[in-house]
Amino acid sequence: xxxxxxxxxxxxxxxxxxxxxxxxxxxxxxxxxxxxxxxxxxxxxxxxxxxxxxxxxxxxxxxxxxxxxxxxxxxxxxxxxxxxxxxxxxxxxxxxxxxxxxxxxxxxxxxxxxxxxxxxxxxxxxxxxxxxxxxxxxxxxxxxxxxxxxxxxxxxxxxxxxxxxxxxxxxxxxxxxxxxxxxxxxxxxxxxxxxxxxxxxxxxxxxxxxxxxxxxxxxxxxxxxxxxxxxxxxxxxxxxxxxxxxxxxxxxxxxxxxxxxxxxxxxxxxxxxx
Numbered sequence: 079x080x081x082x083x084x085x086x087x088x089x090x091x092x093x094x095x096x097x098x099x100x101x102x103x104x105x106x107x108x109x110x111x112x113x114x115x116x117x118x119x120x121x122x123x124x125x126x127x128x129x130x131x132x133x134x135x136x137x138x139x140x141x142x143x144x145x146x147x148x149x150x151x152x153x154x155x156x157x158x159x160x161x162x163x164x165x166x167x168x169x170x171x172x173x174x175x176x177x178x179x180x181x182x183x184x185x186x187x188x189x190x191x192x193x194x195x196x197x198x199x200x201x202x203x204x205x206x207x208x209x210x211x212x213x214x215x216x217x218x219x220x221x222x223x224x225x226x227x228x229x230x231x232x233x234x235x236x237x238x239x240x241x242x243x244x245x246x247x248x249x250x251x252x253x254x255x256x257x258x259x260x261x262x263x264x265x266x267x268x269x270x271x272x273x274x275x276x277x278x279x280x281x282x283x284x285x286x287x288x289x290x291x292x293x294x295x296x297x298x299x300x301x302x303x304x305x306x307x308x309x310x311x312x313x314x315x316x317x318x319x320x321x322x323x324x325x326x327x328x329x330x331x332x333x334x335x336x337x338x339x340x341x342x343x344x345x346x347x348x349x350x351x352x
Contacts, residue, residue, distance in 0.1 A: 085097070085098040085116075086098075086136075088132045088133050088136070089129070090125045090126075090128040090129040090132065091122060091124075091125035091128070092120050092122055092125055093119065093122060093125035093126045093128070094117070094118075094119050094129065095117070095118055095129050095132075096116050096118075097113055097114060097115050097116060097133060097136075097145075098113065098114055098116060099111065099112070099113050099140070100112045100146075102230065103144070103146070103227060104143070106223075106226050106227030106228070106229070106231065107213070107223045107224075107226065108340045109143035109144065109332060109335055109336065110140075110141040110142070111137075111142040111143065112142055112143060112144045112145065112146070113133075113136075113137060113142055113145045113146075114145065114146045115133070115146070115147035116147075118147065118149060118156055118159075118160075121155060123155070123158070123159060123162075126155075126156070126159035127159060127162065127163060130159065130160070130163040133145070134163075137329075137331055138331070142332075143330070143331055143336055144219075144328060144329070144331065144332070145165075145328065145329045145331070146212050146326070147160070147165075147326075147327050148212075148324045148326050148327070149324065149325055149327065150322060150323070150324055150325075151170070151324060151325050152322075152323070157325060157327070160327050161327075163329070164329055165327040165328065165329045166216075166218075166327060166328060166329070166330075167325050167326070167327050168212055168216040168217075168326055168327065168328050169210075169211070169212045169215045169216075169303060169304075169305075170303070170304040170305070170323060170324070170325055170326070171302060171303050171323075171326060172301065172302055172304060172310065172320045172323055172324075173299065173300075173301050173321040173322055173324065174299065174300050174302060174313050174314075174318040174319065174321065175297065175299050175318065175321050176287075176297065176298040176313075176316065176317055176318045176319070177296070177297055177317075178287065178290060178291050178296055178297060178298055179291065180291050180292075183284035183285075183287045184280065184281075184284050185280075185281050185284060186281050186285035186288055187245050187247075187253075187278060187281040187282055187285050188245060188285065189243045189245055189282070189285040189286055189289050190243065190244055190245070190246070191241070191242070191244075192242035192243065192244045192254070193236075194236055194237075196236075196244060197233050197236060199250070199251040200232045200233060200236070200242065200251065200254055201229040201232060201233050202229075202251075203232075203251055203253075203254055203270070203272055204228040204232035204254065204268065204270075205225045205226065205228055206225070206272075206273065207270045207271065207272060207273060208225075208228050208268075208270055210302075210303035210306040210309075211224065211227075211303065213227050215303065215305060215326075216328050216330075218333060218337060219336045219337070220336065220338055220339050220340065222340040223336060223339075223340045226340050228268070231256075231267075231268060232254065232256060232268060235256040235267070239258070240257065240258050241257055241259065243257075243286060243289070245278070245282050245285065247272075247275060247278065250272075252272050252275045252278060253269075253270065253271040253272070253278060253282040254268070254269065254270065255268070255269040255282070255286050259295075262295055262296040262297070263295070263296065263297045263298070263299070264297070264299075265300065266298060266299070266300035269282075269283070269286070269300075276308075279312055280312060280315070283312060283313075283316060284316075287316060298318075299321075300318070301324075304323070
């Protein structure tokens with residue numbers, strides 16, 4: 079397979095596409111290659127169409143199975159161009175923000191740092207505990223592949239510079255939160271509780287927020303699927319505000335593979351970290 083560049087720009091007239099290869103998605107989904115459009119700009123439909131066609135050539139040369147992107151819902155020209163080029167809207171999501179102070183967050187459960195020894199339990203919780211994402215909500219992607227992607231994601235977080243905090247209930251992993259720090263700002267990446275312990279979610283979030291505040295974090299951002307009403311209500315109860323509405327779109331290049339179950343042999347293991 080031809081190798082895709084780590085990041086590049088496709089330019090046609092006034093239209094530009096910034097894209098990157100996403101080997102972490104490819105590995106998790108069990109496909110040869112995937113890519114993501116990280117920025118898309120242009121007002122002329124013909125230029126946008128030409129730039130997206132150029133990206134299709136790049137994707138085909140790399141053997142890509144899937145491409146993903148997010149664009150503001152308030153940018154109908156971009157959505158129209160993507161749709162005309164064969165992209166499908168599969169997710170609506172809200173970026174959320176919180177100005178963190180030392181306010182009281184209510185009753186909290188203990189929060190601890192995850193270690194490599196927790197990798198197996200983390201993968202199991204992440205693989206079973208989430209139903210919402212550009213992968214989960216795309217009906218063309220088999221559920222086993224979406225779940226394997228999340229297993230890979232949380233294990234990667236233990237070794238790529240992100241932080242993972244956990245809560246244990248009766249010695250078993252009950253909740254997780256992965257996040258990335260940038261000075262006094264934190265981006266929450268993946269958080270959730272075991273399905274049989276969802277009632278502890280407010281107390282786990284309270285523990286996470288209280289610890290972040292105590293450690294000097296000033297602002298927090300995250301993203302929640304509009305379809306995940308429970309998670310939206312939980313975040314808004316803690317003061318998170320919606321910062322907009324984005325549409326998640328995907329283009330499938332290898333429909334038969336993505337629609338098929340991911341075999342146990344092909345699924346990523348806790349030792350397969352990027």
